[in-house]
Amino acid sequence: MDKDNNDTTFKIEGDPGQNNTFIKIGTAYNINPNATEVNNTFYLGTREDRDKAIAEAMGGEPQRKKLGAMTLREMLKNNLIDTGNLQKEILNYVSCVRIKLKKELDKQFVALWASIVEHEAFAVDLYDPGKQQCTYNRNLVANIIHYLDSKGFYEDRYSAADMTRALEGGDDQHPVRAALGKDPDSKFCMVVDEILKELRE
Numbered sequence: 001m002d003k004d005n006n007d008t009t010f011k012i013e014g015d016p017g018q019n020n021t022f023i024k025i026g027t028a029y030n031i032n033p034n035a036t037e038v039n040n041t042f043y044l045g046t047r048e049d050r051d052k053a054i055a056e057a058m059g060g061e062p063q064r065k066k067l068g069a070m071t072l073r074e075m076l077k078n079n080l081i082d083t084g085n086l087q088k089e090i091l092n093y094v095s096c097v098r099i100k101l102k103k104e105l106d107k108q109f110v111a112l113w114a115s116i117v118e119h120e121a122f123a124v125d126l127y128d129p130g131k132q133q134c135t136y137n138r139n140l141v142a143n144i145i146h147y148l149d150s151k152g153f154y155e156d157r158y159s160a161a162d163m164t165r166a167l168e169g170g171d172d173q174h175p176v177r178a179a180l181g182k183d184p185d186s187k188f189c190m191v192v193d194e195i196l197k198e199l200r201e
Contacts, residue, residue, distance in 0.1 A: 072128055073124055073128050076123060076124045076127055076128060077123075077124055081127070083117075083123075083127050086117075086127055086135055086136045087117040087118070089135060089136060090113070090117050090126070090136055090141055091113055091114070091117060093138070093141065093167065094109075094113050094141060094145065095110075096166050096167045097145060097163055097166050097167060098110075099166065100154050100155060100156065100162070100163065100166060101153055101154060101155065102152070102153065102154065102155050103155075105152070105153050108196075108199055108200070109148075109153060111199055112148075112192070112195055112196060112199060115195045115199075116144065116191075116192070116195065119191060119195070121187070121188070121191040122140075122188070122191070125137055125140055125188075126140055126141070138176055138179070139176065139179035140179075140184055140188070142163075142167075142176050142179035142180045143179055143180075143182060143183055143188070144184055144188065144192060145163060145167075145180060146158070146160070146163075146180050146181060146182060146183055147183045147184060147188075147189055147192060148192075150183075151192075151196060160177050160178075160180040160181040161177065163177075163180045164176060164177040164180055167180075
């Protein structure tokens with residue numbers, strides 16, 4: 001079926017139904033900086049229209065590449081991903097080791113992790129799983145769990161195997177075991193220290 005609109009002809013395939021009005025859209029765009037998926041953002045129009053739309057939505061200069069071509073880390077840096085559900089996943093995951101804690105440090109452990117998942121220093125690395133089969137950086141989480149041993153959180157002598165079993169439903173051969181045997185990068189240790197200092201004052 002062909003319809004004319006301002007001297008421009010376009011073709012509609014299939015049954016268009018009845019009593020519908022057909023119009024030609026030269027340019028249309030909808031940019032949602034808070035979209036949880038890139039699929040929530042779409043473009044119609046020229047490259048210039050697209051770049052202008054992104055710039056307006058993000059408060060900056062026109063982007064040089066499609067939003068769909070941005071890496072996960074770039075989207076995290078630009079706050080294009082809502083990490084709320086991932087925060088809950090992480091908090092639920094680390095709660096599995098609370099049985100290993102000294103009772104008097106349980107509340108402090110919970111408060112510490114509540115701060116970590118929202119801290120800007122972890123805003124990218126904590127939510128970028130890389131090649132891990134996980135929705136967040138489980139290895140970084142495991143590294144922090146290991147680091148907390150040096151802060152006196154655990155009742156018994158620290159064991160990566162025991163922690164792995166606690167976290168992974170009894171499986172002590174899970175790949176996360178390796179990460180449970182070493183500390184995170186020093187920059188993350190410093191942030192954890194700062195949070196703990198505030199909690200312990």
